[in-house]
């Protein structure tokens with residue numbers, strides 16, 4: 036292979052986006068790039084951008100599938116606001132993604148696909164490669180289809196089979212651009228196509244041809260080097276939020292010695308949790324696809340009554356249907372974990388777009404005084420710990436717990452250092468023992484949890500239900516004082532969960548000019564902004580809420596220590612309302628509700644503005 | 649309170665009174681629910697199942713208060729949703745004997761979806777539907793089983809809804825045991841409950857239940873001693889379909905429906921159908937069920953259908969076992985590093 040004489044430029048971090056038709060193998064290409072990038076030791080974060088339609092016609096804008104990766108030699112917390120390199124396999128891919136590009140970004144296009152028909156499908160009156168409209172970018176038209184076919188000429192494959200390899204040709208180009216080895220992908224291809232060696236050969240040839248093309252032509256002026264990051268030693272894997280929720284709950288079941296019962300009804304973007312858990316029936320996981328969301332949570336409640344840990348996963352519309360059973364779980368004080376993978380609402384809303392707008396619903400969206408603990412993971416891998424903690428709280432406090440994830444976390448992926456499971460805290464059951472004098476609503480003096488008495492145990496026969504219960508005995512009661520006592524006991528029980536939760540730590544000084552207060556999936560964007568601002572010498576601190584109910588004790592202390600409390604959210608200011616209500620402070624609410632995660636740049640600008648006041 | 653587990657001492661025979669809870673029963677005096685409660689308490693001790701293995705699950709309604717009056721495990725849940733909870737209980741612990749107590753509103757209106765799905769899955773539970781053709785607890789509105797024209801609080805000019813025939817719903821949903829009984833005939837009811845309990849798979853029992861307050865006498869044809877013989881058709885497996893005071897009337901198949909024949913007519917007596925509860929097709933049982941809605945036809949009581957089929961739980965747990973044999977008992981450490989992993993060295 037000829038040595039390159041081109042210059043190598045060092046960069047700290049880069050964002051690349053692959054885009055093309057759903058049939059172009061974009062997700063696979065992105066995953067291969069991710070894998071190689073992780074293997075050579077960069078920090079990274081990724082996000083797939085699936086088209087809403089299942090099989091959109093080829094070449095259309097609504098059929099464009101995207102995959103974005105942000106990688107660097109320093110910690111990376113988001114998949115990146117804006118893109119340095121776009122690989123567009125057709126005009127539509129260019130059209131829908133141009134808005135994500137940085138000025139002077141690199142655009143690599145498959146010019147063979149810029150046909151009249153495809154330009155029309157994309158809605159380009161003129162070919163953008165020729166009309167000068169891409170002047171602000173570095174555009175590299177490459178005849179990917181033709182070159183791939185040529186590279187595979189000698190193989191006895193059909194035209195269609197050859198064309199399927201063109202994504203690897205494009206990947207080869209990007210590998211050269213960022214100086215990545217081909218070996219990990221070659222190995223993967225060999226494994227994947229072990230039974231079809233001719234296809235393995237073709238894909239490897241295409242990959243190499245892409246790389247050689249970039250190297251030997253004078254296409255690019257230079258290529259780039261992103262040095263490995265300082266990464267903690269250990270075994271790593273990539274994980275999405277939904278995978279992490281699933282793993283977390285399986286591990287919790289094992290720790291508690293309980294079977295996991297998952298009642299679920301398919302809904303985007305939560306279905307993958309049901310898919311994932313359905314695979315693991317040999318881990319004490321039972322999965323039940325119910326007739327609707329009520330049945331799904333109902334079966335989970337029934338399973339919890341009979342001694343499994345009931346779990347259900349859903350999103351907005353399904354959440355609405357589950358409220359009635361959530362209240363039954365509050366009243367019967369049974370353990371239950373509800374995964375709400377938020378998407379843009381209300382109603383069907385935008386099922387494939389993200390949002391954080393179920394917070395108030397999770398906290399208050401039930402008739403009656405109905406306290407439910409709520410935990411929100413902050414990154415895809417953090418979903419593992421959130422699920423585990425939720426299960427632990429549910430079991431130890433005999434309560435339903437809502438885990439507020441969102442689409443951005445659910446589909447986003449990041450490398451995760453696989454934890455040592457022995458380090459996780461134990462989960463203690465509140466079981467009543469056969470033969471003991473059992474009162475269904477007698478409470479543990481510390482946790483206020485009632486005891487779990489499993490059907491089948493002689494001597495512990497009892498009835499529970501949605502009617503108000505008499506304290507201790509659990510008999511139906513309409514007594515006014517008893518009701519007030521029970522309402523307060525249920526609330527107090529949830530407050531006491533604080534006792535086992537570590538308090539979040541503030542990042543930055545304890546007091547000062549501005550505190551960014553965030554929750555859930557905005558974590559990555561906020562941390563990135565924080566670090567950039569502090570590098571510039573700005574006086575900002577960051578406090579990230581993990582449990583939204585109960586709120587941590589130290590929150591008030593910090594809130595009062597800053598001149599400004601800035602609360603960024605992907606909703607119209609739901610946490611802001613809570614903070615204003617509870618602490619009577621003039622919190623500054625920063626909101627974007629576009630179905631997209633918060634962008635680092637706009638967040639930074641907003642904070643700079645306040646600091647400049 | 650037991651101080652020793654009954655597992656270690658010879659199982660003491662459970663008696664009827666052992667099933668009574670300490671809660672005061674609060675149905676209206678004269679309500680048909682009392683007879684059903686008493687009958688079930690009488691039947692359960694005969695089934696040879698220890699008391700702690702029973703779970704009663706109900707929705708909301710007068711009928712759904714039932715679990716509070718049984719000294720077993722129980723959940724009084726939410727309107728219409730008992731089948732969902734019962735399914736979860738069976739899948740968490742298939743050793744339990746699970747009974748669903750529901751009403752015509754609870755089971756066929758708000759909970760209709762859950763009811764048909766638990767039956768199509770053939771979950772091994774016993775469903776007792778108290779049909780009083782009215783909403784009792786909410787004080788007298790028409791229900792999905794109220795006959796057309798029924799005047800109630802919410803239908804002062806008569807209901808315009810076509811009613812459901814619960815037996816047909818059960819048959820159409822694929823229930824493997826379908827029966828009907830009456831609150832006033834406790835002997836028959838006891839027999840039906842026993843058979844329902846012994847049936848492996850879902851058992852659906854419709855009980856005609858008199859609501860003295862809001863729909864008194866709705867089932868007079870089969871409860872009034874004068875009227876009953878003419879109107880009640882007792883289904884007995886392997887026996888001819890006969891009814892009438894002197895059992896002189898029978899049913900035979902004519903074209904695609906059932907018609908009444910007089911036994912005295914030797915020409916026709918031979919055609920009388922013999923009841924076959926094991927008929928695998930639902931068509932026959934459906935014909936019987938439809939008699940209920942026809943003028944001048946008897947009302948069948950007894951077991952319409954009873955067939956053997958794999959239960960949901962059998963399939964559910966067998967699949968888990970198959971996966972375990974295939975993949976071995978799950979290894980958590982292995983699962984944590986499934987997919988692509990890489991190691992970063994110190």
Ligand SMILES: Cc1ncc(C[n+]2csc(CCOP(=O)(O)OP(=O)(O)O)c2C)c(N)n1
Pocket residue numbers: 708709710711712727750751752753754755778780782783784785786791
């Ligand atoms: C979600 C909900 N909607 C409405 C009600 C009010 N409600 C209670 S019982 C009932 C009807 C009960 O009728 P049925 O099931 O026939 O029982 P019955 O009282 O006749 O035994 C209604 C509408 C409720 N409890 N919950």
Ligand code: SF4
Pocket residue numbers: 674675676678679680681710711780784785858859860861862
């Ligand atoms: S209202 Fe009717 S069904 Fe309800 S308890 Fe009274 S008599 Fe029975």
Ligand SMILES: [Mg+2]
Pocket residue numbers: 709751752753778779780781782783784791
């Ligand atoms: Mg009723």
